Amino acid sequence: MKIEKIVNLKEFLWIAYELKIGFNGILWVNDSVIVQEEKSVLSSWLQRFRVFVTEMTDVCAQCKTWRKKQYWNEFPDNKHHFFKIMLGDFENYLRIPRKFKDEYREKLSQRVTLRGPSGDSWTAALAQRGEDIELRNGWRDFVKDHSLEEGDFLVFQHVESSLFNVLIFDKTGCEREDSHFVIQGKGTKSRTGKGKCYESNRRPLTKKDKERAFRLASKHSTTRPSCKIRMKQSHTIPREFADNCLPMESQEIKLRVGSKIWRVSLNRRNVQCTLNKGWAHFVLDNNLETEDYCVLELADTGTSQQPLTLDVHIYRAVEKIVPLKVILP
Incomplete structure (x- = not known):
């Protein structure tokens, strides 16, 4: 064959x-x-x-x-999520993904409630634009109060009816700590271990204010190793500076402004390096607010008897210092 x-x-x-x-x-x-x-x-x-x-x-x-x-x-509403990356003209509107819009067309009302990580809520209107629907009136308040910026990553969980829980992540891929301390209509609040809460008395920031603080911090000149951090109640130290200049183990360090010193905990976790215990008191004592900048300079590496010291230089978005307002928790 x-x-x-x-x-x-x-x-x-x-x-x-x-x-x-x-x-x-x-x-x-x-x-x-x-x-x-x-x-x-x-x-x-x-x-x-x-x-x-x-x-x-x-x-x-x-x-x-x-x-x-x-x-x-058949799945409960709280199993349905979508995410959005803050790009383009995100400050003025947010477009709902078409697939989510098509599935929820009959369930969403003309106004939706956005519940932030702090538990406070914001109301925004849904507006039709061609084949899309967008968050419009009220969305700008949510953006402003949370100091959202380009590259932030938001996850929306549909809870019920027209209510969404919103989680906020930054460019590091981690959740933004400051998003848990936001009051509706008042922006970020700070809390100390004594149970007191604080809110800003500063006038609303302009784009020029933010650019001013960044420009001044960028012009800071020093011969010592340094880095700059932007205040958003985030206290993560840039990785390159942390790896090259700071201890690889968690320990106490000193922050010095002029002749005054604060002791804070330096925490190492995976690749992140953050300032924890004592940081809130440093922020409050120096009346630091979102969009201010701090330049950290390595003053000395410390000894077995004395912790490492960082000199801190502060550049404010608004030059005039207005004390924070104490509010009840």
């Missing part, structure tokens, strides 16, 4: 298994199979195999459709 075709071993085994083909008249050469059959018989095998694959593909597509329907129609 004439040899008609060489079939890959894996393909042939699939054919043999699914179509119950026997192994008579088969020659094995390495990892290939030489099929000794009439051409018409081999073609029939392959055709039946193609039909089988097509049917299985249709079944998989049906399963995918069923799962999608179950997820959107």
Whole structure:
């Protein structure tokens, strides 16, 4: 009988298994199979195999459709999420993903409630724009109070009706600490271990204010190792400075402004280096607020008896210092 075709071993085994083909008249050469059959018989095998694959593909597509329907129609609302990265003109509006919009078209009212990580809530209007819907009136207040900036990453969880929980992450991929200390309409609040809360009395910031603080901090000149950090109640130290200049173990260090010293805890966790215990008192004592900048200079590396010291130079978004207002927790 004439040899008609060489079939890959894996393909042939699939054919043999699914179509119950026997192994008579088969020659094995390495990892290939030489099929000794009439051409018409081999073609029939392959055709039946193609039909089988097509049917299985249709079944998989049906399963995918069923799962999608179950997820959107049968799962509780709090299982539904979407995310948005703050890009472009995000300060003025936020476009809802079309897929989410299509699935929730009948469930969302004209106004939605956004509940931030602090537990406070903001109301925003939904506006139609072509085939899209966007968060408009009220969204700018949410952006302003949370000091959102380009590159921030927000996760929206639909809780019920038109209520969303919102989580806020920064460019490091970690949740923004300051988002848990925001009061609706008043921006960021600070809390000390004594239970007191504080809020800003400073006038609203302009774009020039923010640029001013950044420009002054960038012009800071020193021959010592240094870095700058922007105040947003985030206290993460830039990784390059931390790895090159600071201890690799968690320990207490000193922050010095002029002749006054504060002791704070330097915390090492994975690749992050943060200032923890004592940092809140440093912030309050120096009346630091969001968008202010601090330049940290390595003054000395410390000894076995004395902790490392960082000199701190403060550059404010608003030059005039207005004491923080104490509020009840």
